[in-house]
Amino acid sequence: MKAREKHATGAAIDVGDGAVAREAALIALDWGTTSLRAYLFDAAGKVIATRVSTAGIMNLPVPAEEGGFDAAFDEACGVWLSEAPSLPVLAAGMVGSAQGWVQAPYVETPASAQALVAGIVRVRAASGAEVAVVPGVLEPGALPNVMRGEETQIFGALGESGDEAQQTSLIGLPGTHAKWVVVEGERIARFYTFMTGEVYAALCAHTILGRTMKHPATPDTAAFLRGVNVAREQGCVGLLATAFSTRTLGLTAQLAADEQPDYLSGLVIGHELAGLEAALARRDVALAGCAPRLIGAEALCERYRLALGAFGCAGAHLVRQATEHGLWRIAVQAGLVAPR
Amino acid sequence: MKAREKHATGAAIDVGDGAVAREAALIALDWGTTSLRAYLFDAAGKVIATRVSTAGIMNLPVPAEEGGFDAAFDEACGVWLSEAPSLPVLAAGMVGSAQGWVQAPYVETPASAQALVAGIVRVRAASGAEVAVVPGVLEPGALPNVMRGEETQIFGALGESGDEAQQTSLIGLPGTHAKWVVVEGERIARFYTFMTGEVYAALCAHTILGRTMKHPATPDTAAFLRGVNVAREQGCVGLLATAFSTRTLGLTAQLAADEQPDYLSGLVIGHELAGLEAALARRDVALAGCAPRLIGAEALCERYRLALGAFGCAGAHLVRQATEHGLWRIAVQAGLVAPR
Structure with a gap:
């Protein structure tokens, strides 16, 4: 009743x-x-x-x-x-x-x-x-x-798998505050937080970089990977410096307005991965040698998979329904x- | 008339x-x-x-x-x-x-x-x-x-001085888009832009970090230098990661609300200087060996002078009326x- x-x-x-x-x-x-x-x-x-x-x-x-x-x-x-x-x-x-x-x-x-x-x-x-x-x-x-x-x-x-009690593995959770987690013997050993999604949104909406941007109808993968590679190659100078290239490449007609959002996204995610790579390296772990699981929205995880590939990390893969499981x-x- | x-x-x-x-x-x-x-x-x-x-x-x-x-x-x-x-x-x-x-x-x-x-x-x-x-x-x-x-x-x-035709010198212009300029033989040889001031403002006003902050009546130099040193020591992981410590140090009662603005300011300026140090090092110039001139608002230049000191760069000094001159x-x- x-x-x-x-x-x-x-x-x-x-x-x-x-x-x-x-x-x-x-x-x-x-x-x-x-x-x-x-x-x-x-x-x-x-x-x-x-x-x-x-x-x-x-x-x-x-x-x-x-x-x-x-x-x-x-x-x-x-x-x-x-x-x-x-x-x-x-x-x-x-x-x-x-x-x-x-x-x-x-x-x-x-x-x-x-x-x-x-x-x-x-x-x-x-x-x-x-x-x-x-x-x-x-x-x-x-x-x-x-x-x-x-x-x-x-x-x-x-x-998902049952045979990893002795293994070390890497799990990435992209998003507003992206997390990268090192799991050792089925325990969360350590992890890092990157404010990637939130900083990207703030850069687009609340700095000069957003003023010249036009958001494309579909994501521009080439522009994204260009940003990832700039962060990877020039990473030591830091995001505060590379981010400004979104503007100067536009000013010098080397980056169209509708390429700028994905280029900047690539820069920010690229700096995240460069930071992760450096943090792992301090413990003698090579990011390129990892096959990270990714948890999150499928399209975002696919971006990370591409960006990880630029860092020589080929085995990243999406895990579905991790929350429910x-x-x-x-x-x-x-x-x-x-x-x- | x-x-x-x-x-x-x-x-x-x-x-x-x-x-x-x-x-x-x-x-x-x-x-x-x-x-x-x-x-x-x-x-x-x-x-x-x-x-x-x-x-x-x-x-x-x-x-x-x-x-x-x-x-x-x-x-x-x-x-x-x-x-x-x-x-x-x-x-x-x-x-x-x-x-x-x-x-x-x-x-x-x-x-x-x-x-x-x-x-x-x-x-x-x-x-x-x-x-x-x-x-x-x-x-x-x-x-x-x-x-x-x-x-x-x-x-x-x-x-200001007349005897630098053959010298190499470093000039810093802190601000919204901070510039660091290498002058060789009285010519602007190369320079770097860091979106330090603008990113700091966006982090305070448009991310979760601002929510727990209280702005102190007077700047907290100790909190500022703590941030500078975290950026200097942990810089390789990048600003996207260290910035989040403003929140987690607060959550774990290690950083008071009124210390957070200056701590974050120290982090951001510290990452700028770490990036500058790395960019100079690629050309075999040691930041610590420079005696940079600083051009800008006096209080901000004084912050930079302190932060440069943390990087072993002791000779920074303010140049007044550079615009008029x-x-x-x-x-x-x-x-x-x-x-x-």
Whole structure:
């Protein structure tokens, strides 16, 4: 009856008559700053329904102190929980930060999936459901690094193959704050954050470089790779210097207005990879010898694959559904769900 | 009579009864993107009056196609020219760019003062005055560099001493687009542009780093030098990575909110100097062995002097009135004025 009532009131429902919720075994949330993705898993670990909203922790439907987290949670998962109130719930991402629903203190590197599970913090929703929140990871040091959400994706990507307990591998997560993570023996050993996406956006929108740019209808791969190679070859002078060439190459008729956005994108990503290469080299790891997994939007990961190729790194490849796999894996390891 | 009329109408006049204009020998303009500075020189090369306005070439009182340059020029210099209509006029800066009053094509490096004089382009004002416009300098290459206005300041700084015809020297011009210029035998041999000031402003105002910052009442030199040293020691990983430490050091209670602006300023300037050091090293020049002249706002130059000290470069020193000296020197060399 409840399901039919919800249908009648027009609440956002993407499951039918409860059949989906009846076979569900887990609700898992990827709850970041600007979005909330809710996944419904069956007992085999298959995603059987997904709900996406813009109710990130900085964009709640009502303020946090007025129950914003509960409101967003109900909006995303209320339908499922009304059908199956005892479903376990796991959440990862900024929801566990100081500005989140409950603070799940960082686990320090080297961080294993077991350590993440041990660091889970629980919060009771107004509806009665208990939400288990995955902690982020902190690498202490002179330049500390933090992640929230990526740790779950990383363990999702690692879960793909089963034979890497002794291996060292490199995982890249392009985006606003790109992360590069060194995994040793299935533990997050260390990682680097590059403000690549955010700095690129700021350069385009809030510096002189944006004034002469025209955004092309389709991405200009040649201009992108030109920028990557300039960063690779002239990298030592730094992004503050090479970025200005976007303008001077335009002034001297060597770079068209509609080539400038992709050229600058190539420069910024190229400097990221040059910095990564240098950081790895300090530990005697050659970027060119790595076959990094990439996690993120497919088109962006493809850009990174091309840019990595310019650095002699040929084996980069995209991992799909790392978030879903990671949430499932941590839920299983935490005993929230018993896989069928 | 004319002068008294202008007094009567309240036009902006900062000379008295014409005595100043009567002893004047040259009008020289530093005409940039956002400001116009007009200097009145006597025949000994002394500045006897100055007028400053916000009528930069992107901020003219009326649009350029409606006589905006004439209007700004009259507003700045009309009083002087009404007293002494035959005064020669020299202008340097963005006024000679493609968006300026008249385009004075770039002189290529290596560029001497003679080459700048030979590249002067003249424009006739509506009032009848002829304005001689100094060209900018272009360094061609894979990463071209351009300057307009700085070339005049550089020759003003060089003019300070008379014994450097055979020397190599380094001149820094901090600011929105900081320039570092290598002068060989009184010629601008090559130079680098770093978007330091503009990128710092964009990072503070348009990225996550600004959200946790509080600007202190007085600059925090210790936080600034901490940032410089992080950039110097960890520079190879690049600004995209080190910048994020402004946030993570805050998150881990190692950097207070009111330390963050100066720390980030130190990082950005430190990366500029690390890039400069690397660029000089490729030509076997050690930054630490240089005693650079600095041209610019005094407080900013003092920051650079401190930052250079962290790079082992102890002899940096401020050059005052480089713009005025450079305008005078070029005017003399161009035969616009005969020094007394």
